[in-house]
Every structure is written in structure tokens, then in C-alpha cells.
Amino acid sequence: xxxxxxxxxxxxxxxxxxxxxxxxxxxxxxxxxxxxxxxxxxxxxxxxxxxxxxxxxxxxxxxxxxxxxxxxxxxxxxxxxxxxxxxxxxxxxxxxxxxxxxxxxxxxxxxxxxxxxxxxxxxxxxxxxxxxxxxxxxxxxxxxxxxxxxxxxxxxxxxxxxxxxxxxxxxxxxxxxxxxxxxxxxxxxxxxxxxxxxxxxxxxxxxxxxxxxxxxxxxxxxxxxxxxxxxxxxxxxxxxxxxxxxxxxxxxxxxxxxxxxxxxxxxxxxxxxxxxxxxxxxxxxxxxxxxxxxxxxxxxxxxxxxxxxxxxxxxxxxxxxxxxxxxxxxxxxxxxxxxxxxxxxxxxxxxxxxxxxxxxxxxxxxxxxxxxxxxxxxxxxxxxxxxxxxxxxxxxxxxxxxxxxxxxxxxxxxxxxxxxxxxxxxxxxxxxxxxxxxxxxxxxxxxxxxxxxxxxxxxxxxxxxxxxxxxxxxxxxxxxxxxxxxxxxxxxxxxxxxxxxxxxxxxxxxxxxxxxxxxxxxxxxxxxxxxxxxxxxxxxxx
Numbered sequence: 001x002x003x004x005x006x007x008x009x010x011x012x013x014x015x016x017x018x019x020x021x022x023x024x025x026x027x028x029x030x031x032x033x034x035x036x037x038x039x040x041x042x043x044x045x046x047x048x049x050x051x052x053x054x055x056x057x058x059x060x061x062x063x064x065x066x067x068x069x070x071x072x073x074x075x076x077x078x079x080x081x082x083x084x085x086x087x088x089x090x091x092x093x094x095x096x097x098x099x100x101x102x103x104x105x106x107x108x109x110x111x112x113x114x115x116x117x118x119x120x121x122x123x124x125x126x127x128x129x130x131x132x133x134x135x136x137x138x139x140x141x142x143x144x145x146x147x148x149x150x151x152x153x154x155x156x157x158x159x160x161x162x163x164x165x166x167x168x169x170x171x172x173x174x175x176x177x178x179x180x181x182x183x184x185x186x187x188x189x190x191x192x193x194x195x196x197x198x199x200x201x202x203x204x205x206x207x208x209x210x211x212x213x214x215x216x217x218x219x220x221x222x223x224x225x226x227x228x229x230x231x232x233x234x235x236x237x238x239x240x241x242x243x244x245x246x247x248x249x250x251x252x253x254x255x256x257x258x259x260x261x262x263x264x265x266x267x268x269x270x271x272x273x274x275x276x277x278x279x280x281x282x283x284x285x286x287x288x289x290x291x292x293x294x295x296x297x298x299x300x301x302x303x304x305x306x307x308x309x310x311x312x313x314x315x316x317x318x319x320x321x322x323x324x325x326x327x328x329x330x331x332x333x334x335x336x337x338x339x340x341x342x343x344x345x346x347x348x349x350x351x352x353x354x355x356x357x358x359x360x361x362x363x364x365x366x367x368x369x370x371x372x373x374x375x376x377x378x379x380x381x382x383x384x385x386x387x388x389x390x391x392x393x394x395x396x397x398x399x400x401x402x403x404x405x406x407x408x409x410x411x412x413x414x415x416x417x418x419x420x421x422x423x424x425x426x427x428x429x430x431x432x433x434x435x436x437x438x439x440x441x442x443x444x445x446x447x448x449x450x451x452x453x454x455x456x457x458x459x460x461x462x463x464x465x466x467x468x469x470x471x472x473x474x475x476x477x478x479x480x481x482x483x484x485x486x487x488x489x490x491x492x493x494x495x496x497x498x499x500x501x502x503x504x505x506x507x508x509x510x511x512x513x514x515x516x517x518x519x520x521x522x523x524x525x526x527x528x529x530x531x532x533x534x535x536x537x538x539x540x541x542x
Contacts, residue, residue, distance in 0.1 A: 056081045057135035064209035065118040067144040071258045074113045083109035092521040095122020095142045118142040138471045146204030147172045154461035155515040157523040159370040166255035167459045178220040179274040188328035188456045191279045195514040201239035220249035222320045247279035249318020261403045262340040276325025279316040279510035286311035288469030289500035292491030296484025300427035310419040320414030328457045333396040333420025335375040337527045341444035342464040346432035361432040368530025372521040379526040387461035393524040396420040433539040445474040465518035470494040
């Protein structure tokens with residue numbers, strides 16, 4: 001059999017066209033579905049921004065899925081049209097999800113609900129195909145939640161208004177078990193209604209998954225201290241503000257609502273913040289007192305027993321005995337200088353000497369920083385406190401005074417006796433450094449406000465004020481033979497004439513006052529180390 005040249009050319013042309021068609025098909029497959037062979041080529045929806053779906057196949061929307069969590073996805077199909085293959089595919093080179101049996105592909109022939117488990121972070125696409133045709137698809141994000149981070153504003157400098165950065169408490173706990181008395185991973189805060197409300201945020205979650213997060217707070221069923229739960233600013237989203245308006249032992253769970261019943265079910269939790277809220281109650285017989293005496297020398301005056309402050313404070317937390325969390329609370333005494341007007345007089349003697357002794361002089365005590373000013377010998381010169389007990393007075397004391405159930409409490413709690421005392425002194429040059437004249441009299445003194453305060457070890461730079469008392473040392477005196485003698489020097493407790501008066505209580509229904517609200521100073525330089533004497537006229541520098 002012979003063929004004409006034209007026939008051969010036609011057959012060759014046809015073969016070339018066929019080859020181009022096959023190559024084009026392969027390129028289309030690689031372009032839209034990397035890793036697929038030509039036999040797996042799928043139809044691509046005309047609008048790439050929309051999820052494709054045919055009339056007889058429907059996949060319920062799935063937006064996000066947490067790593068190691070399983071979600072149920074209903075798939076509806078018309079069985080008369082034939083079975084479909086469900087496949088889980090990685091999008092963009094990251095992200096992996098599998099069906100409950102560990103596979104990434106399965107065939108279904110009727111309405112079904114598939115279990116999908118997140119494996120690694122990234123974007124995944126669930127596709128339903130019949131033959132080579134893409135019938136439906138849903139894209140979703142597999143995400144991981146690494147931790148929950150709670151932040152609390154730090155107490156500011158009462159004079160400057162500047163606060164250190166907020167302190168944080170971070171947990172990666174994923175157990176729903178409530179804290180016990182030995183749980184270390186426990187955030188403890190004071191009961192509060194407005195200020196003192198921590199912000200808790202999900203850490204490490206993909207932006208596209210934030211809307212899938214839900215929050216739920218539950219109370220330990222063994223609690224006896226109170227009822228109800230702290231208020232949450234939201235039930236969904238990437239962060240929530242907790243208002244600890246009731247005391248007790250709680251768990252704050254961040255979860256994905258896999259079955260859409262709007263409540264936390266076991267297995268849906270991602271991370272769980274264990275939290276104890278502590279209620280404060282000041283017991284009767286609190287006081288500030290003085291038995292102040294003065295002792296003078298040639299160049300100064302000291303005091304003894306000038307001030308004592310004391311209060312018994314009941315702390316109530318979670319659990320059956322009301323003590324979960326109370327061991328993380330620290331109480332103490334902080335002193336603040338309000339006024340310093342102590343002055344030493346250096347008059348011109350008779351007969352008047354020649355200059356510069358012919359000018360009267362004074363020495364005035366200068367605190368060394370704006371008031372209110374911290375007064376604590378625990379802070380070194382030219383340094384500031386660093387939180388915790390660093391701003392407490394050196395003689396601050398916190399003693400647990402009950403070993404069983406404290407008075408006034410039928411179920412538990414822990415009773416603390418908090419106290420402190422101070423005895424300030426004054427010093428000066430015996431002769432004025434500019435005029436050379438001797439001192440003759442002193443007047444004025446120091447006014448203080450002493451607080452009973454507390455902080456949680458979870459947030460050691462956030463302080464609450466529980467009570468306070470005011471007192472003033474007035475060191476009026478005169479020189480007798482060059483030695484200071486009292487001229488009706490006094491220690492007074494505010495405007496009172498008594499030597500022992502009750503404290504002003506700053507606790508409202510179990511919630512102590514935030515330090516910022518009370519004007520408490522726990523920052524800045526310390527008066528005891530920074531005060532100086534400023535003389536007028538000023539000495540001439542040599």
C-alpha cells in the first residue's frame with residue numbers, strides 16, 4: 001500500500017496537534033494543582049476567589065482548625081449522582097490535616113459527617129471530586145495556640161504619673177483540672193471591680209483563626225467563699241478582659257466550639273488559665289499609734305516609737321478551705337513622705353560680727369525628689385524600688401496568725417497581722433556653712449502617710465492599698481549649751497489628739513483600692529537616703 005505525500009503530511013499534522021493537546025493538559029494540571037498527574041486533573045472554578053460547589057454536593061463551611069483537635073464536617077450529596085472522593089490538600093506549601101483514620105482521602109456515597117484533625121499549621125483545602133470534576137471545596141486554616149498571656153498594668157509613680165511596663169503571666173496549660181493548694185501554674189489576683197482587671201490574650205494564633213476562638217470561665221465546685229464567676233468582656237476573639245469581681249478558684253478556657261453548641265465540651269479546650277481571686281477583709285482593732293519621744297544632740301534630734309501601724313487582714317481564696325491562692329499574696333507597710341518643712345535657724349549673735357556673720361541664716365531640709373516620696377531604707381541611695389517588697393519599710397512585718405479557721409469566717413481563709421513602725425530623725429551643721437554663726441532653734445518637721453498594702457506574686461508591680469494612717473513629726477526645739485532640747489516637739493496622728501486612732505479603710509466589699517487610686521507611692525527615690533540640708537545664704541564655693 002502506498003501513501004501520497006499529502007496524506008502523510010495530514011497524518012503528521014494531526015499527530016503534532018494531538019501532542020500539543022496532551023502537553024497543554026499536563027501543563028494545566030501542574031499549574032493549578034502542583035503534584036497531581038494528568039489523571040488527577042480537576043476542573044478549576046471560573047472565579048478563583050469563590051469556593052466551588054455543584055448543586056448535588058455541599059460541604060459545610062470550615063474556617064479554622066486547631067492543631068491536634070478534631071472537628072466534625074457534614075457533607076451532603078445526591079447519592080443518585082454517584083460517589084465522591086474527599087481529599088485534604090495542602091495550600092501554599094504549609095499546613096496539614098487528616099481524616100480521623102489518618103488518611104488524606106476517602107470515598108463517600110451518601111450524606112456523611114467526616115472527622116478532620118489538624119496536624120500542622122497552614123492553609124488546607126477540603127475537596128470533593130467526582131471523576132475529574134471538582135464538585136465542592138472548603139478552604140480553612142490549621143492553627144496552633146502556644147500560650148495564654150495575662151497582662152496587668154503596673155502601679156505608676158504617684159508624683160510623675162509614669163508607670164513601668166505592664167507585668168505579664170504566661171501559661172501553656174491545656175488541662176481543665178482546677179488548681180489545688182500545690183499548683184504552681186496559677187495566676188493570683190485581688191478581687192476588683194474596675195481597675196486591676198487583667199487582659200488575657202491568645203499567643204501564637206494565626207490571624208485568620210482568631211474569630212474561631214471562644215472563652216469560658218468556670219468556678220471550682222468545691223469553692224465556699226462566694227458564688228458566680230468573674231465577668232468577661234467578650235466570649236469570642238483573640239483576647240478578653242477579666243473583671244475579678246468575685247473571689248474563688250477558676251479556670252479560663254480558650255477553646256474552639258467544634259460542635260457549635262456555644263459551650264465548652266471536653267476535648268475542645270486549647271489552653272486553660274488557672275486563676276485564683278482573693279478577697280480582702282480588714283478585721284476590727286486596726287490602728288496607727290505613737291508613743292514618740294525625742295532625744296537631742298549638738299547637731300541633731302532623733303525620735304523613738306514615733307509611729308506604729310497595725311491591721312489584721314483576712315484573705316479568702318478558692319477551694320473548700322478558702323486558701324487556694326492566698327499563699328501568693330504578700331502584705332506589708334509602705335511609708336510616704338507628704339511634707340518636709342524642717343528648718344534650723346542661725347541668727348546674728350550680739351554683738352554682731354563682721355561679714356559674713358552679720359547676716360541671719362537658715363538651714364532647710366530638702367526631700368530630694370517630688371512628693372509624695374517613698375520612705376524606705378530597703379532602697380539604696382540614687383536607686384528606685386523594683387517591685388515586690390522593695391518599697392516596704394525596713395520594719396514591715398506580715399505574720400500569719402491563724403492555724404485553722406480565722407475569726408469571723410466559718411469556712412476558712414487565712415488571717416494576717418500586718419504591721420510596721422518608724423522613728424525619723426533630723427541632722428544639721430552646728431554652725432552655718434556661710435555665716436559661721438551657731439544654730440539656736442528648730443521648727444517644722446515631716447508629715448507622712450503610712451499604708452497597709454498588698455501585691456500578688458503573679459504581678460509584683462501592681463499594688464493595692466488596704467488602709468492608711470497619717471502622722472506628723474514636729475521637731476520644735478532650742479539650743480541649751482549647744483545641745484537640742486524639746487520646745488513642745490510632738491508626734492500627732494493627723495488632726496487627732498489621741499495617741500492611737502483607727503486606720504482609714506480602703507476596702508470595698510472585699511475589693512482593695514488600686515494603688516493608683518489611693519495615691520500610693522511605691523516608685524522613685526527614697527527620702528531616707530536622698531534628703532539634704534539647703535542653707536541660705538548659700539556657702540561660697542572654695
